[in-house]
Amino acid sequence: MTHASDVLADTASPEKATPVVTFESLGLALDLIQAVDDLSFTHPTTVQSRVIPLALTLQDKPVNDLMVSSRTGSGKTAAFLLPVLHTLLLQQQAQEKAQAEEWNAKVAQALANGEEPPKRAKRKNPTQQRHFKAATPGALILCPTRELAQQVANDAIDLVKHCRGLRIACVIGGMPYPLQIARLNNADLVVATPGRLLDLQRSKNIQLDKVQFLVVDEGDRMLDLGFADDLAEVHQLTSNRRQTMMFSATFAPRIQQLGARVMRTPQRVQVDSPQERHSNIKQTLFWADNLHHKRKLLDHWLRDTQIAQAIVFASTQIDCDALATDLQQAGFSAVALHGALSQGLRNRRLNALRDGMVQILVATDVAARGIDVPNISHVFNYGLPMKQEDYVHRIGRTGRAGRDGIAITFAEWRERRKILDIEDYTKQTLNSEMIPGLEPTQRAPRAPAPGEQRLFGKPLGPRSNDRRAGGPPKHGFGGNARRAGPRPAAKAARAR
Numbered sequence: 001m002t003h004a005s006d007v008l009a010d011t012a013s014p015e016k017a018t019p020v021v022t023f024e025s026l027g028l029a030l031d032l033i034q035a036v037d038d039l040s041f042t043h044p045t046t047v048q049s050r051v052i053p054l055a056l057t058l059q060d061k062p063v064n065d066l067m068v069s070s071r072t073g074s075g076k077t078a079a080f081l082l083p084v085l086h087t088l089l090l091q092q093q094a095q096e097k098a099q100a101e102e103w104n105a106k107v108a109q110a111l112a113n114g115e116e117p118p119k120r121a122k123r124k125n126p127t128q129q130r131h132f133k134a135a136t137p138g139a140l141i142l143c144p145t146r147e148l149a150q151q152v153a154n155d156a157i158d159l160v161k162h163c164r165g166l167r168i169a170c171v172i173g174g175m176p177y178p179l180q181i182a183r184l185n186n187a188d189l190v191v192a193t194p195g196r197l198l199d200l201q202r203s204k205n206i207q208l209d210k211v212q213f214l215v216v217d218e219g220d221r222m223l224d225l226g227f228a229d230d231l232a233e234v235h236q237l238t239s240n241r242r243q244t245m246m247f248s249a250t251f252a253p254r255i256q257q258l259g260a261r262v263m264r265t266p267q268r269v270q271v272d273s274p275q276e277r278h279s280n281i282k283q284t285l286f287w288a289d290n291l292h293h294k295r296k297l298l299d300h301w302l303r304d305t306q307i308a309q310a311i312v313f314a315s316t317q318i319d320c321d322a323l324a325t326d327l328q329q330a331g332f333s334a335v336a337l338h339g340a341l342s343q344g345l346r347n348r349r350l351n352a353l354r355d356g357m358v359q360i361l362v363a364t365d366v367a368a369r370g371i372d373v374p375n376i377s378h379v380f381n382y383g384l385p386m387k388q389e390d391y392v393h394r395i396g397r398t399g400r401a402g403r404d405g406i407a408i409t410f411a412e413w414r415e416r417r418k419i420l421d422i423e424d425y426t427k428q429t430l431n432s433e434m435i436p437g438l439e440p441t442q443r444a445p446r447a448p449a450p451g452e453q454r455l456f457g458k459p460l461g462p463r464s465n466d467r468r469a470g471g472p473p474k475h476g477f478g479g480n481a482r483r484a485g486p487r488p489a490a491k492a493a494r495a496r
Helices: 030-038 046-057 076-112 146-159 177-183 194-202 219-224 228-237 253-262 291-302 317-329 343-354 388-395 413-426 488-495
Strands: 066-069 139-142 168-171 189-192 213-216 243-248 267-270 281-288 309-313 334-337 360-363 376-381 405-412
Touching (some): 030 146, 046 066, 046 243, 046 267, 076 139, 139 194, 146 168, 168 194, 194 228, 213 228, 219 253, 228 253, 281 291, 291 376, 291 405, 317 334, 317 360, 334 343, 388 413, 405 413
Parallel strands (some): 168 189, 281 405, 309 360, 309 376, 334 360
8 A cells, every 4th residue: 555655745845745645536436435445445556546547537538548567466456446447337327317317207207197107117037048138248357367357356346345236247267157147147347267258258148349448457477378369359349448458567578469459559557667576575595405305495484483374386286286285294284276176176275265274375376366365474486487477476475465475485406597587587686595404415506797608597607719708719619629630540540
């Protein structure tokens, strides 16, 4: 959250001081402000104070689409939910007012004609097939994973608790079709994963031609999971929309290309850069000789009494299950979470984590986005991520809501190239530490000198056959001199 002391002001000219940004000053509907107050949010975060005014002021005129880069845990979910819900709420109120005026006119006309006033039609049961109508939401939010979609939908439900008649629906894979179809009835805002959304659209259970606002959350992850074609199809189905907002970790070239395909002259909003992220999270690196050594390091850390709840990230589903089983046998309260589990089981284990019934969650990168549990004090990278961006999202599971967090990374010597890539991406150096009695037996890789070459993360030093390095050039490749003259074998051959 942003506090008043964080707002820059001109102290020399008090009359020109920048006013403190509040949710009221952003012009949001009172029902939404009341819900924000119930959630104990006093001031908007940086991304909220920058994105919400842009989205709100562009609603009554030709809009510019928004591309937003913001770190995990910065409050970006509310940054796109609040302006979208504000617009839907105003439209609903205007529609109800028009319908009330039309009904009052009919009643007045009937009374003037000396007739009985008309009676309102009874509400039809939407669960009956003959009364079914395809959902026509006004806003659509796409998320790459089921957990993230559920988290966004829960946040939206919390924000509309005082908004009468504004309905939220969540559409994800792994859930029964009849249940989701029933929840889609009269939905104003739909949060969905692309696959299940298009399945329901093809079966004519939802129509997307009335969508006014399209939000693509975690656009980089969408591309990683192969949703590019699905995004293109959704883009065509919602071609009449008014505004598109895309949130991503970076403005990487692939994200810019995606934005160019689905957005009209997007306006960029970059809240932070990789090197500015997670200043409230202490990041530490522990080198391990092998997998057995790494397991001992993890066991030592998990027995720290200061750990409230923790997430241990594994690289594969097999490693995730095996590690969770080992921790359970060692006496830890641990469960596994990965994409091969049924959605019902994933939901139950996440709920157990949120309710404090589970202390340690062992997960693959399916949990790197969309899990918001304030009590997570530690994140452990037991297996390194495949992409540097996922490291940022992993450690973002701790240190949320203004709290401090601890991120521990375990790496073997053969993985030093990945560590260097992570440091290059975040523009931060992971400080290496050792635990007394668990020190690595191998020597840590030496840091390169300025301008020194590297080969797979290993310093090479100056080239020996480079005249600028000093000394005469040597024969051969890589500085390995050969003896002048013919080879001994060649001499023997000529002698014969």
